[in-house]
Amino acid sequence: MVLEARSLAAFVESVAKAAKLFVPEADPAGGTIFAEATSATAIAPTVPNTRLSVKSVFFPQREVLLSYKESAIEAVPGVDGNLVVFGARPCDARAMTWMDEVFGGGGREDPYFVERRRAAVIVAMGCDEPCASCFCTSVGGSPYGTEGADVLASRMGAGAADLLLEPVTEKGASFLAKHAGQLKPAAADAPSARQAREKAAASRMKVLDFSGVKPKMDAGFESPAWDAITRSCLGCGACTYVCPTCHCFDITDESRGDRGVRVRTWDACQYSLFTLHASGHNPRSHKRARMRQRLMHKYSYAPETAKAVFCSGCGRCVRSCPVNLDIREMLAALEDLA
Amino acid sequence: MSAAIRDAIRAAARPLLAEGKVSLIVGYERGSNGYRCRPSFAARAGDIDRLEWDSTCSNNLAVFLPGLFQRPPQKKGQETPLPRIAFVAKACDLRSIVALVKELQAPRGNLVLIGVPCTGMVDERTVREAVGGAEVASFADDGKAVVVRTAAGAEHRFEREAVVQHACRCCQFPVPQGADVTVEGPARTPGDNGDGLVKDIEKLPPAERWARFSAEMSRCIRCYACRQACPTCYCKECFAEQNNPAWIGVGAEQTDVSIFHIVRIFHQAGRCVECDACLRACPMGIDLRTWTKKIAADVRALYGFTPDFDPTGKPPLVTFKEDDAQEFITEPGAQGHGG
Amino acid sequence: MSEAFEPKIVAFLCNWCSYAGADLAGVSRLQYPPNIRVVRVPCSGRINPLFILAALQNGADGVLVSGCHPGDCHYLSGNLVARRKFNTIKDLLAYVGIEEKRVQFSWVSASEGGRFSDLVRQVSEDVQKLGPQRRLSKEIA
Numbered sequence: 105m106v107l108e109a110r111s112l113a114a115f116v117e118s119v120a121k122a123a124k125l126f127v128p129e130a131d132p133a134g135g136t137i138f139a140e141a142t143s144a145t146a147i148a149p150t151v152p153n154t155r156l157s158v159k160s161v162f163f164p165q166r167e168v169l170l171s172y173k174e175s176a177i178e179a180v181p182g183v184d185g186n187l188v189v190f191g192a193r194p195c196d197a198r199a200m201t202w203m204d205e206v207f208g209g210g211g212r213e214d215p216y217f218v219e220r221r222r223a224a225v226i227v228a229m230g231c232d233e234p235c236a237s238c239f240c241t242s243v244g245g246s247p248y249g250t251e252g253a254d255v256l257a258s259r260m261g262a263g264a265a266d267l268l269l270e271p272v273t274e275k276g277a278s279f280l281a282k283h284a285g286q287l288k289p290a291a292a293d294a295p296s297a298r299q300a301r302e303k304a305a306a307s308r309m310k311v312l313d314f315s316g317v318k319p320k321m322d323a324g325f326e327s328p329a330w331d332a333i334t335r336s337c338l339g340c341g342a343c344t345y346v347c348p349t350c351h352c353f354d355i356t357d358e359s360r361g362d363r364g365v366r367v368r369t370w371d372a373c374q375y376s377l378f379t380l381h382a383s384g385h386n387p388r389s390h391k392r393a394r395m396r397q398r399l400m401h402k403y404s405y406a407p408e409t410a411k412a413v414f415c416s417g418c419g420r421c422v423r424s425c426p427v428n429l430d431i432r433e434m435l436a437a438l439e440d441l442a
Numbered sequence: 443m444s445a446a447i448r449d450a451i452r453a454a455a456r457p458l459l460a461e462g463k464v465s466l467i468v469g470y471e472r473g474s475n476g477y478r479c480r481p482s483f484a485a486r487a488g489d490i491d492r493l494e495w496d497s498t499c500s501n502n503l504a505v506f507l508p509g510l511f512q513r514p515p516q517k518k519g520q521e522t523p524l525p526r527i528a529f530v531a532k533a534c535d536l537r538s539i540v541a542l543v544k545e546l547q548a549p550r551g552n553l554v555l556i557g558v559p560c561t562g563m564v565d566e567r568t569v570r571e572a573v574g575g576a577e578v579a580s581f582a583d584d585g586k587a588v589v590v591r592t593a594a595g596a597e598h599r600f601e602r603e604a605v606v607q608h609a610c611r612c613c614q615f616p617v618p619q620g621a622d623v624t625v626e627g628p629a630r631t632p633g634d635n636g637d638g639l640v641k642d643i644e645k646l647p648p649a650e651r652w653a654r655f656s657a658e659m660s661r662c663i664r665c666y667a668c669r670q671a672c673p674t675c676y677c678k679e680c681f682a683e684q685n686n687p688a689w690i691g692v693g694a695e696q697t698d699v700s701i702f703h704i705v706r707i708f709h710q711a712g713r714c715v716e717c718d719a720c721l722r723a724c725p726m727g728i729d730l731r732t733w734t735k736k737i738a739a740d741v742r743a744l745y746g747f748t749p750d751f752d753p754t755g756k757p758p759l760v761t762f763k764e765d766d767a768q769e770f771i772t773e774p775g776a777q778g779h780g781g
Numbered sequence: 782m783s784e785a786f787e788p789k790i791v792a793f794l795c796n797w798c799s800y801a802g803a804d805l806a807g808v809s810r811l812q813y814p815p816n817i818r819v820v821r822v823p824c825s826g827r828i829n830p831l832f833i834l835a836a837l838q839n840g841a842d843g844v845l846v847s848g849c850h851p852g853d854c855h856y857l858s859g860n861l862v863a864r865r866k867f868n869t870i871k872d873l874l875a876y877v878g879i880e881e882k883r884v885q886f887s888w889v890s891a892s893e894g895g896r897f898s899d900l901v902r903q904v905s906e907d908v909q910k911l912g913p914q915r916r917l918s919k920e921i922a
Contacts (some may be wrong), residue, residue: 133727166693340670652890774899
């Protein structure tokens with residue numbers, strides 16, 4: 105289906121009436137962030153990508169899990185599962201499939217996350233202008249990738265304002281049917297034109313070969329190379345928080361008197377206190393061990409446990425690192441491990 | 443011009459390593475996106491040729507000092523020797539290093555400081571906004587103008603002053619003093635410390651001040667990038683992460699976020715060199731400067747102190763004068779209230 | 782501001798001077814508003830600004846900190862070092878938009894029962910006029 109530019113406002117209104125709609129909005133400090141919107145005027149172009157990824161819609165920075173009084177649970181907050189995310193990049197959508205695995209796979213279900221995901225629709229927006237820090241094609245993704253997306257949206261030509269909306273899942277097809285009033289049928293050649301645009305966008309990215317990384321990492325766990333590549337790390341956690349797949353969290357109780365709330369908040373393996381034991385021992389007391397953990401979790405352990413590299417090549421970590429640590433450089437350095 | 447400074451830095455650094463005077467040199471190198479510099483660690487002769495200098499060398503390198511001099515508790519008489527480390531230091535970096543030396547984070551004698559006069563660093567964010575958020579592929583600075591080329595091939599030319607960092611525009615100390623080696627180079631005319639920004643906020647009523655503060659802080663995700671990038675934030679256990687007592691919650695709840703920033707900034711009293719490392723590190727683009735400026739301006743106004751190059755002398759918040767300012771003290775009855 | 786609003790004010794009083802001064806006000810039957818909740822500390826120098834912020838975050842409408850007069854500190858210089866801390870945290874709180882009269886500092890000696898009751902009356906009136914403190918007050922929810 106085609107969403108013409110002149111129908112965008114009506115389409116957004118129609119969607120926002122039926123669900124909680126999240127779009128990339130301009131941030132006063134520059135850049136964009138996902139925020140709830142009810143009108144199309146809110147949508148801002150995302151080049152580069154949004155500051156925070158789509159994960160923050162389904163896995164918020166802070167979430168109240170339950171409230172308690174004395175030693176009894178008082179209430180468990182309800183979760184709004186009627187969500188639509190419009191304008192996520194394919195790298196973010198793909199990352200959600202791994203989040204689904206972490207929070208809902210293997211017979212473990214995180215009810216808060218799963219409830220939000222169940223009926224949620226993700227409309228991914230194809231990328232025509234990958235940045236220098238993007239590397240989705242090096243990790244099995246693509247600028248028009250559909251993994252994790254329910255609908256693939258793409259601009260119908262360079263700088264065009266009309267969008268081609270193609271259903272990827274049943275959920276996506278129902279979503280388009282629901283709002284068909286604002287959409288027009290697409291021409292028969294629209295998908296192949298989209299393929300051509302995808303090829304053009306992908307060809308702008310250099311494909312790096314990370315296939316040798318896992319065995320090198322596994323064999324070189326104690327290598328001094330880890331020191332060399334992490335010397336400038338500040339341990340700030342920015343990379344993990346902006347990452348669409350990083351999912352570590354902390355659970356704390358915030359009490360006052362005999363009542364309180366149990367909250368889940370984002371946590372980061374990059375913090376020095378992350379693995380501090382009550383005894384005082386810290387198995388990852390040095391930042392070399394912490395960055396090693398981050399890289400191996402994504403490029404070695406996840407391939408073993410979840411059959412996927414937990415990195416979608418979105419490049420946010422590269423852009424947000426205050427000392428310009430670059431995951432691609434770090435992986436390349438590890439490839440050189442003897 | 444920056445090539446000459448770069449060469450002078452390398453020339454100063456090379457013998458330090460070669461003669462074993464230091465085991466490590468902390469400086470800047472070219473970053474991974476082709477134009478921005480980032481911290482560099484030179485431990486071998488070959489690393490020296492990576493050292494760079496230009497107007498993107500904005501990281502405050504003093505942030506690495508506490509970690510480099512950290513050791514586990516030592517047995518008396520069997521202490522492992524502290525390293526000797528050289529830092530390429532702009533004046534702001536140097537003032538942070540001095541603050542750390544005052545706080546016994548490293549002995550001055552174990553530091554070799556290569557001072558570099560500064561004409562101000564270019565603000566990445568200002569440039570990015572000025573090119574409409576487009577990606578910057580290359581960058582050239584001839585001292586008067588900055589020419590930026592985007593990935594799409596568009597070329598933009600800016601007057602240098604228009605894209606220099608706010609911190610640099612009002613910098614009072616562009617020339618490092620007390621370094622062991624100072625390379626030759628142009629420096630900015632010293633500014634007026636920029637406390638005018640603070641006065642502007644102080645003209646606003648409390649509700650307006652709070653509106654600004656809470657709006658900026660609403661974007662905080664408690665990533666602690668600001669804290670980690672700050673050279674004078676080096677507590678092994680930050681108050682924000684203490685759980686006995688748990689002063690504040692760990693999440694991005696509005697009062698927890700507000701108190702985190704208020705107290706972190708308060709802890710910088712007399713120590714903050716106003717380098718804006720915190721602001722640059724923030725992944726959410728929060729304008730921390732509006733509030734970090736206050737604590738520095740206050741210590742200047744009340745106690746006549748700005749962190750400078752003198753490693754002797756006590757930090758202002760651990761000392762006192764008999765006649766310290768007292769206007770803030772409530773004198774009951776003084777304001778016409780009944781007795 | 783409703784007539785019925787009774788502010789909750791946490792008062793940190795140093796043991797040797799201000800707390801004793803408060804005690805003197807009590808035995809002298811001097812009246813003062815019942816809005817303060819006293820926390821006794823050994824010295825005003827013991828006050829960590831986090832105490833003030835914790836009080837506000839837990840719902841205090843105002844905070845009063847009082848110690849010995851400069852020069853009279855039982856520990857010689859505790860209040861002198863504290864004076865700088867107090868001045869800077871007070872200014873910073875006002876700067877971010879916490880009304881200036883919500884957090885007040887004073888010096889009250891052990892013999893100044895009258896001064897203490899005057900101080901509490903004044904601070905209570907000041908905070909009452911400002912209304913409930915919501916900006917840093919955390920809802921446990």
